[in-house]
Each structure stands twice: as C-alpha cells, then as structure tokens.
Amino acid sequence: xxxxxxxxxxxxxxxxxxxxxxxxxxxxxDMITHHIADDYSWHFADxxxxxxxxxxxxxxxxVVFSSSNFYNENHELVPYNxxxxxxxxxxxxxAAGEPIEGYKGLYDISITKNVAxxxxxxxxxxxxxxxxxxxxxxxxGRAPRGMQSFFEPIIIxxxxxxxxxxxxxxYERYMPYLLTIFxxxxxxxxxxxxxxGANLTGNIAVTLVxxxxxxxxxxxxxxxxxxxxxxxTPGVPKWLxxxxxxxxxxxIFTKPFSLMVRLFANITAGHIIILSLFSLIFIFQxxxxxxxxxxxxTFMNFLELFVAxxxxxxxxxxxxxxxGGAVEEHDHVDDMGHGDGHH
Amino acid sequence: MxxxxxxxxxxxxxxxxxxxxxxxxxxxxxxxxMNALRERETSIENALSAAEKAKLxxxxxxxxxxxxxxxxxxxxxxxxxxxxxxxxxxxENARNKANEEGARLIAQAREAIENEKRAALTExxxxxxxxxxxxxxxxxxxxxxxxxxxxxxxxxYIREVTLN
Numbered sequence: 001x002x003x004x005x006x007x008x009x010x011x012x013x014x015x016x017x018x019x020x021x022x023x024x025x026x027x028x029x030d031m032i033t034h035h036i037a038d039d040y041s042w043h044f045a046d047x048x049x050x051x052x053x054x055x056x057x058x059x060x061x062x063v064v065f066s067s068s069n070f071y072n073e074n075h076e077l078v079p080y081n082x083x084x085x086x087x088x089x090x091x092x093x094x095a096a097g098e099p100i101e102g103y104k105g106l107y108d109i110s111i112t113k114n115v116a117x118x119x120x121x122x123x124x125x126x127x128x129x130x131x132x133x134x135x136x137x138x139x140x141g142r143a144p145r146g147m148q149s150f151f152e153p154i155i156i157x158x159x160x161x162x163x164x165x166x167x168x169x170x171y172e173r174y175m176p177y178l179l180t181i182f183x184x185x186x187x188x189x190x191x192x193x194x195x196x197g198a199n200l201t202g203n204i205a206v207t208l209v210x211x212x213x214x215x216x217x218x219x220x221x222x223x224x225x226x227x228x229x230x231x232x233t234p235g236v237p238k239w240l241x242x243x244x245x246x247x248x249x250x251x252i253f254t255k256p257f258s259l260m261v262r263l264f265a266n267i268t269a270g271h272i273i274i275l276s277l278f279s280l281i282f283i284f285q286x287x288x289x290x291x292x293x294x295x296x297x298t299f300m301n302f303l304e305l306f307v308a309x310x311x312x313x314x315x316x317x318x319x320x321x322x323x324g325g326a327v328e329e330h331d332h333v334d335d336m337g338h339g340d341g342h343h
Numbered sequence: 344m345x346x347x348x349x350x351x352x353x354x355x356x357x358x359x360x361x362x363x364x365x366x367x368x369x370x371x372x373x374x375x376x377m378n379a380l381r382e383r384e385t386s387i388e389n390a391l392s393a394a395e396k397a398k399l400x401x402x403x404x405x406x407x408x409x410x411x412x413x414x415x416x417x418x419x420x421x422x423x424x425x426x427x428x429x430x431x432x433x434x435e436n437a438r439n440k441a442n443e444e445g446a447r448l449i450a451q452a453r454e455a456i457e458n459e460k461r462a463a464l465t466e467x468x469x470x471x472x473x474x475x476x477x478x479x480x481x482x483x484x485x486x487x488x489x490x491x492x493x494x495x496x497x498x499x500y501i502r503e504v505t506l507n
Contacts, residue, residue, distance in 0.1 A: 033346075036346070037346070107351060108351060109355050110352050115360075118356065118360055119360070122363075126364075129376075133372040136379035137375060141383060152380070175377060179368070180364060180373070203350075203353060204349050205353035206353065208354065209354055209358050213361070264347075
C-alpha cells in the first residue's frame with residue numbers, strides 16, 4: 001500500500017509539474033479536469049505515454065491512426081490527415097487547419113484511455129471469473145478454495161440479499177445481469193483508484209449505458225400489474241389520471257437516471273477530492289503541506305475503496321429493486337410504493 | 344460541461360464491451376457457478392435431511408429396542424414367576440403326597456395293629472376259653488367225686504341265678 005501510494009504520489013506530481021510547466025503557473029482546475037476526463041493517450045508517467053489508436057468513421061469510411069500523430073516533436077498539437085484534436089475532441093479541418101463548423105458524419109470511436117482501461121478490467125474480469133468457474137468444475141461438490149472462496153460469499157450475497165430479497169421467485173433470470181454489473185462496476189471503480197487508472201465509472205457515458213440497460217430490462221420485464229400501476233394506479237381516482245400517468249411515466253426514467261448520476265458523481269467526486277488534496281501542495285508551494293495532504297489523501301483513498309464497493313452494491317441493489325417492481329404480482333391495492341422502497 | 348456530456352465513442356465501446364462481457368460471463372462463468380452453487384446447496388440440503396431422517400430412524404430404533412428390552416424383561420419376570428410357581432406347586436404336591444402317603448401308612452399300620460390286636464385277643468379268648476374249659480373239666484372231674492361239694496356248688500349257682 002505504501003509503495004502504491006508513493007507511486008500514485010509521483011504520478012500526480014509529475015502531471016502537476018507538466019501542467020504547470022505548460023501553462024506557466026499551476027492551475028489545479030485544469031489538472032483535475034485533465035485527470036478525470038477521457039484522453040486519446042494514456043499517461044502513466046512523464047515520458048511513459050501510451051498513444052492509443054484513433055478510430056474515426058468519416059462519412060461511413062473508417063480511418064485508423066495513432067493519436068501520437070496529433071503531436072509534433074515539441075509536443076504541440078498539429079493537424080493530421082485532415083483531422084485535428086482540440087480540447088479533447090477530434091474535428092475535421094479544412095486546408096487552412098481550421099475546424100469545419102457544423103461538419104456532420106464524423107463519428108469518433110477511438111480507443112481512448114477509458115476504453116483501454118475498460119478492456120483491461122474486462123480481461124481481469126474474464127481471468128478471475130473464468131478461473132473461478134473452472135475451479136467450481138474442478139472441485140465440484142467440495143469446499144471452495146483460493147479465489148473461489150473469496151468471491152463465493154459475494155456471489156451468494158448478491159443472489160440471496162439482492163436478487164432473491166428484491167425480485168422474488170423470478171430472480172434467477174436477472175442473476176447474470178446483476179452479477180455482471182456488480183463486478184464490472186466494482187472492478188472498474190477499483191482500477192480507477194489505481195495510479196494512472198482511468199476514471200471509467202466516473203464517466204457519464206459509461207453510467208449512461210449501464211443505467212439504460214437497467215431501464216430496458218425493467219421496461220421489457222414489466223408485467224401487467226407494473227403497467228397497471230403506471231396507467232391506472234390503483235386507489236387513485238380516475239380524474240387524476242392526466243396528472244398521474246405523466247408522473248408515472250417520468251418515474252420510469254428518473255429511476256435509472258438516478259443510477260446514472262449517482263455512480264458518475266460519487267466516483268468523480270472521489271477522484272476530484274483526492275486530486276484537490278494533492279493540488280494543495282502545489283498551490284501553497286510548500287513541502288510542509290505535503291504530509292497533511294498525503295494523510296488526508298490516504299484517508300480518502302481508503303474511503304474510496306469503500307465507496308467503490310458501496311456504489312457497485314447500490315447500483316446492483318437498485319437495479320434489482322426496479323426489476324422486482326416490474327415483475328412483482330401486486331395483490332394489494334393500497335400499495336402505492338413505487339420507487340426505491342421495498343414492496 | 345465536458346464532464347456531463349456523454350461521449351459517443353465511449354458509449355459505443357461501453358455498450359459493445361458490456362454486452363460481450365455480459366454474454367461471455369453469463370455463458371462461461373455465472374451459469375456454471377450458479378449451477379455448482381445450487382448443486383452443492385441441494386446436496387448439503389439432502390445430506391442434512393438424510394441425517395435428520397437417520398436421526399429419527401435411530402430414535403425409532405432406540406425406542407423399539409427399549410420396547411423390546413422392556414418386553415424381554417417382562418417375559419423374564421413372567422418366566423421366573425412361572426418357574427417359582429411351578430416349583431412351589433411341585434413342593435406342595437410333594438408335600439401333599441408325602442402327607443397322604445404318611446397318612447395312608449399310618450392308617451395301614453393302625454389297621455395292621457388292630458388286626459394283630461384282634462387276632463391276639465381272639466387267641467387270648469380262645470386260650471382263656473380252653474383254659475376255662477380245662478379248668479372247668481378238672482373242677483368238674485374233682486367235684487363229681489365229692490357229692491357235698493356238688494351240692495354246695497349247685498346251691499351257689501342257684502343263689503346266683505336269682506329270679507328277678
């Protein structure tokens with residue numbers, strides 16, 4: 001942990017120095033934004049930069065090249081092959097090297113830092129869970145061992161406390177999804193805390209996709225009583241329907257929306273706090289602030305380890321609750337409880 | 344603003360990757376793991392219920408054993424009682440028989456004694472009769488020789504035979 005921490009510290013220091021050397025003075029806001037935002041290259045340390053491939057679909061034609069082409073030898077941004085990178089985005093440029101305003105048909109599906117980090121986490125997920133599945137086959141009917149015994153209680157917890165408790169007898173269908181989002185979010189949260197790690201789960205595009213999946217699964221597994229609750233809420237007078245139906249329909253979307261924002265905001269906020277604590281050293285330009293910053297950042301890092309697990313749990317739990325609400329058979333009319341509560 | 348604007352490329356990769364992950368993990372990890380867990384749970388459940396059944400069976404056997412033991416004990420007591428009864432009866436019988444035999448022997452002895460006595464008495468009577476006859480003969484023979492004594496005797500007889 002100590003080593004890890006020194007490593008993390010050195011990364012931040014170097015990046016901060018880089019930021020200050022470029023802009024003349026240290027701007028913590030820029031440094032932090034740069035750190036939590038996506039990028040076309042992966043900075044491990046100054047000089048140790050992995051330039052990731054840029055993949056563009058320009059009017060249906062795929063264009064692939066390395067992102068290192070956007071930099072000249074002085075590390076300045078230059079146009080390449082009719083494209084230019086500005087403020088973390090790639091634009092089509094004209095002959096003069098100016099971005100073409102309102103150019104449509106350019107889709108950027110580059111392997112960015114976040115995508116690369118996701119691939120790493122996916123490889124890790126595959127490695128961990130395929131080997132666990134293998135050990136289940138190998139020690140069939142015997143006590144779990146090694147990695148298996150670490151993950152088995154978590155899997156059983158998700159099954160019993162999250163799926164069974166909130167979805168009911170039809171829980172089995174949803175187990176693969178719940179397990180996948182739980183471990184996907186948890187692993188990526190943890191990888192984001194690693195030195196040089198990308199802020200993947202703190203990216204709204206990622207949480208948007210995850211929340212949309214939950215939304216789609218909820219809507220498609222909604223049974224008669226679920227839709228009945230939305231279009232003819234039991235126990236509510238008919239004349240209230242013009243108000244109730246829109247409110248209920250908005251409710252369908254606000255639930256996954258909250259999932260999206262919660263995960264994004266929690267993870268991003270954690271990163272911002274840790275980075276801010278380190279920035280204090282450079283703001284005050286004093287070594288004396290160092291130990292204090294480090295102490296606070298260490299504490300925050302431990303807190304973030306907990307948040308990483310907690311957010312994965314909450315996302316999974318709430319998804320399970322929404323699925324539970326969609327498949328539940330309501331036999332009581334007075335139940336108006338939709339939303340995050342237990343039914 | 345940059346932070347809350349979803350990036351198209353990342354959405355694309357996230358969607359594709361997540362679906363692949365979901366599919367592969369479901370097929371090669373979650374299904375086998377969940378099945379293994381379920382199998383293990385059912386086997387544990389079965390083992391537990393089998394143990395419970397065995398326990399009940401054991402209890403049943405124990406109860407049966409105790410019943411058998413109690414029955415055996417009762418049987419033993421019965422046999423012992425019967426034996427002692429039979430013994431008593433035998434002793435009683437023997438005693439009765441002995442008594443009877445004794446009584447019979449005594450009766451027999453008494454009868455024999457009686458017979459002997461009677462025979463002895465008869466003999467004594469006969470002897471007495473013979474003696475008296477003998478004595479009477481001798482007396483008569485002597486008396487007839489003396490008419491006066493004859494007279495006196497006759498006189499005695501007459502005196503004895505009083506006509507009353």
